[in-house]
Amino acid sequence: MPRFTALPTHLVDAYRAYGPDAFGNPPERSTSDGDGTPCRHCLRDVPKGEDMLILAHKPFDGTHPYAEVGPIFLCAADCERGGGPDVPEILTTSPEYLIKGYSTNDRIVYGTGVISPTPELPARLEAIFANPDVAYIHVRSARNACYQARVDRDG
Numbered sequence: 001m002p003r004f005t006a007l008p009t010h011l012v013d014a015y016r017a018y019g020p021d022a023f024g025n026p027p028e029r030s031t032s033d034g035d036g037t038p039c040r041h042c043l044r045d046v047p048k049g050e051d052m053l054i055l056a057h058k059p060f061d062g063t064h065p066y067a068e069v070g071p072i073f074l075c076a077a078d079c080e081r082g083g084g085p086d087v088p089e090i091l092t093t094s095p096e097y098l099i100k101g102y103s104t105n106d107r108i109v110y111g112t113g114v115i116s117p118t119p120e121l122p123a124r125l126e127a128i129f130a131n132p133d134v135a136y137i138h139v140r141s142a143r144n145a146c147y148q149a150r151v152d153r154d155g
Helices: 009-016 118-129
Strands: 003-005 028-031 051-057 070-075 096-102 114-117 136-141 147-152
Touching (some): 009 051, 009 070
Antiparallel strands (some): 003 147, 051 070, 096 114, 136 147
């Protein structure tokens, strides 16, 4: 069973201390309207009226042609790191998601990218992991291509 993996707490803590984002800027502070503001640490929407951070995130080490950068939200206040075998809350709020597999050297494994209807997400993830070249999967918004979460092989 695949495991959903949130951003590491040490990285989120650095952003909360206004450490630089992927473009070297401090995170922007805003207030959640409660609709479509998924925190990439707790893997839940930032509650309406709560402070949140908006920043550019690159879910890869280093720079290379496949190291996509995009906007993400984080709870400004401490939150418990999410993740595990169950589909997280933030991946249940949209009708579909873009998923694609990556190799151990952080390159897209061609032929794995697909727009998955939300109810089919677990089965589609399993199908991508059937390819032995896939080390992990990224889930992104199908509408805005924003990074949502990483999915790792269990074990």
